[in-house]
Amino acid sequence: MISTSTGDYLKAIYDLASGEAWVSTSAIAQRLGVAPSSVTSMTQRLADHGYAVYIPYQGVRLTAKGREAALELLRHHRLLELYLERALGYPWDRVHEEAERLEHTISEEFEDRIDAALGHPTEDPHGHPIPPKHGAYREDPVESLWATRAGGPLVVRRVSDRDPEVLRYLDSVGLRPGARITVTGRAPFEGPLTIRSGGAEHVLGERLAEQIFVAPAGGGAGPGKRGPRELALGSEERSP
Amino acid sequence: MISTSTGDYLKAIYDLASGEAWVSTSAIAQRLGVAPSSVTSMTQRLADHGYAVYIPYQGVRLTAKGREAALELLRHHRLLELYLERALGYPWDRVHEEAERLEHTISEEFEDRIDAALGHPTEDPHGHPIPPKHGAYREDPVESLWATRAGGPLVVRRVSDRDPEVLRYLDSVGLRPGARITVTGRAPFEGPLTIRSGGAEHVLGERLAEQIFVAPAGGGAGPGKRGPRELALGSEERSP
DNA sequence: ACTCTAGTTTAGTTTCGCCTAAATATCATA
DNA sequence: TATGATATTTAGGCGAAACTAAACTAGAGT
DSSP, X not given: OOOHHHHHHHHXXXXXXXXXXXXXXXXXXXXXXXOHHHHHHHHHHHHHTTSEEEETTTEEEEOHHHHHHHHHHXXXXXXXXXXHHHHHXXXXXXXXXXXXXXTXXXXXXXXXXXXXXXXXXXXXXXXXXXXXXXXXXXXXXXXXXXXXXXXSOEEEEEEOSSOHHHHHHHHHTTOOTTOEEEEEEEOTTTOXXXXXXXXXXXXXXXXXXXXXXXXXXXXXXXXXSOOOOOOOOOOSOOOO | OOOHHHHHHHHHHHHHHTTTOOBOHHHHHHHHTOOHHHHHHHHHHHHHTTSEEEETTTEEEEOHHHHHHHHHHHHHHHHHHHXXXXXXXXXXXXXXXXXXXXXXXXXXXXXXXXXXXXXXXSBXXXXXXXXXXXXXXXXXOOEETTTOOOOSOEEXXXXXXXXXXXXHHHHHTTOOTXXXXXXXXXXXXXXXXXXXXXXXXXEEOHHHHTTEEEEESOSSOOOSSOOOOOOOOOOSOOOO
């Protein structure tokens, strides 16, 4: 099996590449919190093992094999996040950290069983799609609330999962995937923006608005605010 | 946190010491499937870090710190085994392997949540007691069916969890913790023994009988054969 | 075209966990 | 008590994953 570190690099590269760009050494170093030189030697190793193509001074990109490994981990991660929330009652700001470690450790059987227990879900608690076990996968492009220029009503599609503080705040004001919002004001010179959501107004700075991803509302996009669904487990039969 | 390897060594030493004996290099090497020289250097490292006392050519024994770490892992392992069986429907012969990896990875929070979901259980699926989170812990001594000389009716208290084939067989003939049996015959010269259990007779060789641990029946020892209990999860409340 | 800087790579170490081969200690037994 | 078998340790090495410090590219700006 792939090591924890290797997996972390593959995930980071997959994520930073979003699409098909070359990923730079420093971007990976920053994301993973390691020295750039460490990244150089690791990317060389990844290339040696067929997970990536590496061109000095240009960057690195995943091969099909590398992408597959990254998606497997992403699937584990998102299934775990949802499972921790639904089955074990984790609050949504703490699922990321736990999933980050477990994703490298669980077996195929574990993956399959939580997938089944969850009813083969398609999205994690933060609105990210769960890659299917086999077959094609493309994340449909969404715009961050910070960057969007759309005028009409919007739906929150996803929020970034790796900042617990932000998640606690978003939860407290009801900004979860599916929430409907409207931008009611935008201060000049990249200033904070004001939104209306569920009758209340909120002012969001860059750090916050960058982590919220939206799409135009209407057209059956979102089911509205999702309630906390309960999960009854123990329904798998055991071998006699 | 402690590394996976370090944890495996601590568990092995704890297990092999059963009581307060010095554990030999070769015993650990055999248990973990590594070369004896690897064990020597690892035990030196364990001693350096205060997990064990090591005397060359005599062996190794855990310090209080080492024993604590080992028990923490043992608690994780047994809670996980039970959780995998109850909540995810794993058959009892496959829980050990999965728990063996996960025990090193789960957080305190995960431990606490599955403990609560299971209703603070005291025994794993194979009948081993689950060490409490805090406080004293002693495994009450049990005799293997192979070694016992007791004559009357017996109760199966535990079975070893690390041989899937044996577990499948035991399950198929109803020899789970709590089962009542009587030794009806014992072939000479360490030959197989015959037992009666639930109306049927079985002949058990050494390999099998060594992995079954029993106590005299009667005196409220066992609740009889335990049925497969179901577990309803999702009952933990989430933060608002 | 040249220079400067920011970004990258190379070189040299470290720690962990494992290995094989060789040396050495212990213990039982002749 | 000496010897030989068995157990254990030492020596030397390897691969993974990190680090720091030093050398080197590439590209922007003059």
